[in-house]
Amino acid sequence: MPFLTILFVLLLVVGFLSIVIVQQGTVAVITVFGKYARVMAPGLNFKIPFIETIYRRISIQNRSVELAFQAITADQANVNFKAMLVYSVLNQAEETIKNVAFKFIDEASFMQALVRTIEGSIRSFVATKRQSEILSLRSEIIEHVKSQIDTLLESWGYHLIDLQLNDIAFDEVIMRSMAQVVASSNLKAAAENEGQALLITKTKSAEAEGNAIKISAEAEKTASQLRGQGVALFREEVAKGMAESAKVMTEANLDASLILFSIWTEAIKHFAENGKGNVIFLDGSTESMDKTMRQLLAIEKMNSNADDDQQKTPPKR
Template sequence: MDGGLAGELTGGNAVLIAIALFVIVSIFLGVRIVPQSEKHVVERFGRLRAVLGPGVNFIVPFIDVVRHRISILERQLPNAMQDAITADNVLVKVETSVFYRITEPEKTVYRIRDVDAAIATTVAGIVRSEIGRMELDQVQSNRAQLIEKVREQVAAMVDDWGIEVTRAEVLDVNLDDATRAAMLQQLNAERARRAQVTEAEGKKRAVELNADAELYAAEQQAKAKRVLADAEAYSTGVIAEAIAKNGLEAAQYQVAMRQVEGIEALGKGTGKQTIVVPAAALEALGDAFRMLRGRG
């Protein structure tokens, strides 16, 4: 009897141990701790059962299985180069960079196989399409507008994959050697043209200034002539008024004074000279003195 009892106790302990192990394994399989940077996709019999968020989660052991562990951290695709042709038929090489993160893992794991390749292909197509609507100068000058359009279209197209595009950048737009040489030649020609235009404008301005100076000189000469004419008219008016008041004596006085001034100017000449004074001039000089004394 002792042997049978010992066997029963041994069998009972084995069952208890098996039950304890089953409970421990069940607890281990049923409790899932998800890190903050991840989400877990749970399947039941091959179908989507739930998406576990960060923290402690419970599933049905042996039935529910964590099939996918998805990182929700932001990711960066490797920088990519793609060819594109602008609206004015210029071949350019565009370097792009894309940052994204997975927001709905159930869409990502069941709707797309290679996320990075899919996003890269989508970005390349959108960049080619947008650059094809723009000329080269617009691509260079409206880089911010191009980036915004690419970001909006990429975000709309990858939304069905449970992905959020956080940044999409056009890092550089490069030209091939032939196009770069042609543009350099065009730039040099434009610089030469501007230099010629500047030189022509300078010459035109110099001619205009010279014409203005000549016009100003002519105006000043005309103004001086008008002043002289006004002075002579005033002098003639004064003489006429004197003649009207004093009669013939005033006229004789003026004539005598003119003759005296002429003799004085002749005497101021340089060098040795002989002054011949006509008798009529001497008589006029005497008349002028007499008239001056008479006025005194």
């Protein structure tokens, strides 16, 4: 009985040591007396106790690491970088798993090599650029790093999924000087915009004033023409009226000078009512009125002759 008990216990221990559970997202590398033997997939697995050993469990999930380092530009400006790196095992092929398991002595050594490689790649790129270019070259820096380390990481069994430059900052003195440059550039642009706005305002004002003067001149010209036409028509109608009156009085054997006398008295009355104290000199002599009367009769005679000639002229066909 004691022997059977011991045997049963030994079998339980061997069975327990034979069972290996590999978590999802990881694989287990098995060695036999220190030499690579096989890879265990996620789930329930079995191994030979005391012969097969789990050398290392490797995660095939994505992993991330944050980086913080400094680089120097071509014009000797210090640039502080904060980055996040996302990487993973290249694939689950046996050769890839062997590289991951045996290329580096431990995980810390791999991380040190990975971080230093990326920092060196970024520093070499930044060293060829000036500080004024760095902030606008974020995507170019990432592409440069990926192109340089992709092949190297594949030889280690990994690949770079993403590299994000979360922060790019210069020393405080440089940041203040850059802020002053930006502020002065903004002030210059504001002054130029204000000057352009003032020029446009002045130009538009001058154009508006010129258009107003032009319109006013055109209106005054038209008004002067209309006033001249009105005065001419007024004079013509007065002359016609006076000539007609003189003709009627002559036919009635009345003295035409009565018309002039009537006009003269009406004029004196109008001057007295609306003169406002002004002194006006009038020629009220009989010779002047007689001369005016003869001129009016002559005008009437010319108008009568013109009407007769128009009636005698045959119409054009």
